[in-house]
Amino acid sequence: MNLNFTYKLLNGKKVELFFILIVLASFLPIHIILKFLLMIVIFGIFHLKNLKWYLIVSLTVLFFVSNFSVFIVDKELKKDGTYQYYSIGGVVEGVDASLGTIIFGKITGNIEGFRTNYSIEKEYFRMRLPFYSALISFRNDAIDKLYYGSNKQITLIPAMFYGEKRYISAKDTENFTLAGLNHILAISGQHVGIILLVIFSLLYKLPFKLKMVISSVMILLFIPIAGFKIPVLRAAVFVLIITIAYTFDVKVRMNKLILWVASLFLIVEPDVLNSPSFALSFLAVYGISQVDRDYFSDHKFLSGVMVGIYATVFTTPYILANFGMINLLSFLNSILISPFAFLIILLGIFSLLSVKLVIPIGILAERVTYNFIDLLSKITEFGFILKYVPVWVGMLTIVILFILSTLHYRYILLFGFLILFYPGKVNKLVAFPDLSHSRGYFLLGDTSEVYFEGSSYEFRYRFLPEYVKNGGGRYLDFGYIDVGYDTKFLKIAHPDQFSNRVCLDRNGCEIVLVTSKKALKKINLLDNTTYVTYSKKILADKIITPPYYLYR
Template sequence: MDIITEKQKRYSKGITSIYKNSQLKPGTAIFKLNNKLLRFKIPIVTTLLEIREKLCKKIYIESCGEVSIIQAALFGNRIYLDNTIKDLFIITGIFHLLAISGLHVGIIISISFLIFSFLPLRFRYLAVSLTLIPFTILTGLKITVLRASLFAIFIFVALFFDIKVELRKLLLFIASLFLFLFPSSAFDISFQLSFAAVFGILTVIEKEKGLKSAILVPLGATLFTMPIILYSFGNFNYLGILNTFIMLPFIYLLIITGLITPFTGHFAIAPLITVESWIHKIATFLYKLTYSTFILNKINFYLLIFSLILILLFIILKKFTFLLLLLIIPLINFEKSNIIIFPNMIRSKGIIDLSGRKQVFFKGFYNDFKYKFLPIVAKFGIKKFDNGIIHIYDGQNLYFKIKNNFLLDICINKIDKNCKIVYMTKSNSISKKLLMSQNKIFIIYKNEVKSKNIYELKNKKCIILKKGEIIYDNGICK
């Protein structure tokens, strides 16, 4: 069974193949019965999700597009987020502040405790628990919020009945419950990061109190999730914890301002614009200040296993040395880099030249740059290039630093006597006349004219040039 939480969201192949031309609205449940796919609206859930969607859209329109962070930070809706702000938060190591999670649930709990302060303490626990249910739906039923809300509700119910609860065992129980109900969650990055972060926090502060405990909370969350992030996305910032402390008060202020928006209407738009403007400026400042501590390195499977072993040793032996050894992992890279890579991105074009000097070329769309091109570069742990040209149609490059705005020995869409390789970005642009010009290697997506020195990317993951030898479909481009 699937529950639609955002309009036009894509789901399993079976569902999209049947409903691909239908407008699936939030709150629609789709399930299989007797080999037939049926759908219906869940009464209260549908209403709350429709309110969420209308409110997010209203804030965006009334602010003329200047407010977009609050939709992600309070309602879990990232479709309004600008690509630049996403990248600023990723590179500075504070993207988790935009991903609605336990932090935001904690704020709601604090406000709810204040609102229900007139109730006896035990009944206040139950009132707060009931408040978390509609909030969880309003945030789009995100796994991180479901985890945090369930965790809090179990604790409050236990406090109401005066039952002692061991938090780590409770967390493992909730994780097992998720996996039992939704087995595919085991492969969901949000699920992995969410539970790893909380388990890390509970483990490092197990016997600590006071200031030391407060310092260890972000350290536990960061180090327990770092291997998953490096393996899946290939980025890490050593000053991410410090950046989090700097940005956190402004995110708090933004969320509190956002909470009053439904009751004050357009009067809250101006404060939201102001706070988001501050956040953007601070994120830009932190980017410039801490870019040097940003690591772009997509670790391999063996380093992931080694990282998990270090975490396991810390859990068993309670020695912080094992946990601190994790800080070396982002600096380790085993990929041999004496190659030139031409990834097949179809719409976009790119080159990664690591044969001696470091050169990079990209021309195309942001999504291709972020999700196809960047992961390949990250496998080599490189973020600074000698030469390069990057042009992203619907975004900007914040990940790479480039000294010179040109390429050596590689020509793009032209012939030059100093070029050993010619990369044509348009298909069928290599003619017989062009081929007659000296002995060069031509790289192109597809071409009608064939020749032994023309290499096509069509139906290939990439072309790799290593010491003059052409290799197709190397594992680097998977």
């Protein structure tokens, strides 16, 4: 593509219209191939003056690779002796393959929380990349040495540098959530930025353009080391495009470049807007681009605060509409945790050379970091809220913010925080959220009650979101929660007391939750009583599986 034409596109008003049309096309209820063809037409119209055949071919190849293949990047041994396989985008079900294998076929996927589950309905062919397979094996070996070599004490370096979060305990994960620092655990553009800072520091004597080129190569090598995480791939693309712009002296406005690159991602993967990681990454980076860097150039700390505030104002509507929990002081906590994050990632870089040398320092660094996160979660807990807004309210707020940004009304954007005052509504109901391996219910009305026992994943991504969506707050009158640790998400006034609406494994209430076959033998099934169970192994005429809501 002619760089002068790209310059004109990115600095004119066309890029906003290009982005809007691509987004609208991605929402059309048509087959994904038809979406792609429509987007290619839109791309062609906006790049008509210098459209090259290899651009269309490149986008087409990337589209089919992204949507009709899975790349096996990791595997985990399960309790039953079989392996769970992971691709770039999420979990792959019903497959047997080696690391570094690309499987082409008919792929279907569904999003569950932050995880996407893929299944291969029909496999056409597969190929293996030995070079990447060797890198992945090297990565996994380094993670094992860090974790087991430190007697299971090092867990942050595997998460923040290698993209492996499964060793972090549920309690520590909750502290990160309460402090609004979950993005620190997920490898993203921020981590790539820190790595670039380290590389630039080591190459400080070289010319700027040469440092940009070397840094781009290092980031490309970092992709498999980080486990081929989608946010890292996106960040790497941004780095490469910015490198090309600097190398060829193409000056563009950052917010327009972000819209243009996001449009390319949508063309390659039209359904990527359904991905929370993409949406949050894009909104955060676009929010940061609204900061007037010239005005704050002499006030570094204030500039850092404003970067966090603008990122928060753009991501808050999406978070409240989809997850219902946020710490409004996360921007401040992000600044405070930055030195610790820098140290952890620096140790990750050195672990590529020698794991043994990193372990002693890593144990101390992680211990201090975890203690600091625990402190931040306690000090800023008052800024953590549970609140849901309707999806249309979140979307409308984002559209308004986008319009204001194009009109350069930077400070008016801060009124986006008014979404926090959107009136909530408490439903009066007894609800049994859809749970696979856990059990629980919540009751909302004049008094609130909760019961949950099971995995932390289902509590965070299935049970808690439904509780908040129906108007539940942080404080309850009665309840019991067991997710392997004392949760701070919900505070219970009388944990040992329950109302007379729901009974557990006994009669005497309107609804009885039957938890096991053993409990069923002790219960006489009565008329005018509703019996429910999560277990598909329990069969009885009067027992039903949770219909989700009972007695609104």
